[in-house]
Amino acid sequence: MSSRRSRSSTREISDAxxxxxxxxxxxxxxxLQPSTSHHEVSAAKVLKETCDYVKRLHREVDDLSDRLSELLANTDSHSAEAAILRSLLM
Known part of the structure; x- marks a missing residue:
């Protein structure tokens, strides 16, 4: 069992x-950008804000994807705009 303990301890992350x-x-x-007050933010707050930020980014990507789909659907497939959009997507 000592080999089990030593293996798990090498995978542990230190507090530092x-x-x-x-x-x-x-x-x-x-x-969470450091302000001029330099007050310390808890790890829990950092993790919560990180999760919220990633969720916002996902929503933004979804919204942009929807807008792009609409744009492509309303654009003549042989137009210069459609060619530019296709080239950007590749």
Missing amino acids: QINDLVSKLQRLIPQ
Whole structure:
């Protein structure tokens, strides 16, 4: 069993690594950009805001995809605009 314990312990992430990853996430999320006050944000808040941000990005991608589909449906397939859109999608 000692080999089992040693294998699982090598896969564990240290507190320092978790803190580093949370800090990196915090820098990526616009709502959590460090302000001039430099107040500390909890890891739970960083994770919640990250999830919310990813959900917003998914909705935005879905909305843009819908708009593109509508645009393509209303564009003559032989027009210059359609050719540009097709080239951008490739």
